[in-house]
Amino acid sequence: EVQLVESGGGLVKPGGSLRLSCAASGFTFSSHSMNWVRQAPGKGLEWVSSITSSSTYIYSADSIKGRFTVSRDSAKNSLYLQMNSLRAEDTAVYYCARGRTPGIGAGGAFDLWGQGTTVTVSS
Amino acid sequence: SYVLTQPPSGSVAPGQTASISCGGNNIGSRSVLWYQQKPGQAPVLVIYYDNARPSGIPQRFSGSNSGNTATLTISRVEAGDEADYYCQVWDTDSDQWLFGGGTKLTVL
Numbered sequence: 001e002v003q004l005v006e007s008g009g010g011l012v013k014p015g016g017s018l019r020l021s022c023a024a025s026g027f028t029f030s031s032h033s034m035n036w037v038r039q040a041p042g043k044g045l046e047w048v049s050s051i052t053s054s055s056t057y058i059y060s061a062d063s064i065k066g067r068f069t070v071s072r073d074s075a076k077n078s079l080y081l082q083m084n085s086l087r088a089e090d091t092a093v094y095y096c097a098r099g100r101t102p103g104i105g106a107g108g109a110f111d112l113w114g115q116g117t118t119v120t121v122s123s
Numbered sequence: 124s125y126v127l128t129q130p131p132s133g134s135v136a137p138g139q140t141a142s143i144s145c146g147g148n149n150i151g152s153r154s155v156l157w158y159q160q161k162p163g164q165a166p167v168l169v170i171y172y173d174n175a176r177p178s179g180i181p182q183r184f185s186g187s188n189s190g191n192t193a194t195l196t197i198s199r200v201e202a203g204d205e206a207d208y209y210c211q212v213w214d215t216d217s218d219q220w221l222f223g224g225g226t227k228l229t230v231l
Contacts, residue, residue, distance in 0.1 A: 044224050095165055109168050113167070
């Protein structure tokens with residue numbers, strides 16, 4: 001079955017760290033760019049970060065630059081998001097999404113999404 | 124920075140046509156994507172490259188893009204189309220993906 005399954009969410013104190021994982025199955029992981037998108041409670045979608053199929057290019061939202069790092073491991077068919085210096089405003093459901101293409105850009109629509117993992121930043 | 128503007132809400136009667144707009148400066152020069160998100164579910168891609176439909180998306184869903192407005196059109200609306208809809212573009216100036224604020228479509 002073609003799917004993405006996120007894990008690693010939870011409750012963390014402000015200033016803390018968390019590492020999210022996304023396990024891909026049912027498709028050739030190394031042929032697709034990958035993305036993280038988040039959604040705060042009751043709010044809209046916010047793009048977080050994207051990585052090309054070969055990890056050559058990484059792009060990130062200004063709101064998380066310097067704090068979050070995206071990476072991938074094709075041997076494990078997995079995508080990761082290392083989140084440091086977490087803030088209350090990072091509280092959200094974090095979705096992993098597959099890009100249609102190996103590269104990032106207009107053609108790289110997010111054509112497969114996981115069900116999300118919830119991150120809560122609170123003292 | 125580039126901004127995508129969507130109306131917060133809209134409504135349509137079953138069987139009628141719904142049009143959801145996404146405004147942006149000269150958005151017609153960009154490729155627009157559209158996603159559908161039902162309550163408690165992950166988003167689903169319904170339109171890419173302005174008007175292309177992924178496999179499995181009904182022909183009732185179509186898109187257009189010109190000037191300063193992109194539009195998602197849903198024909199013969201069904202109760203199951205009630206959802207939040209988001210537009211998205213890749214901003215080459217900032218090398219970032221941008222989402223519109225979303226439109227909640229209510230089927231009366």
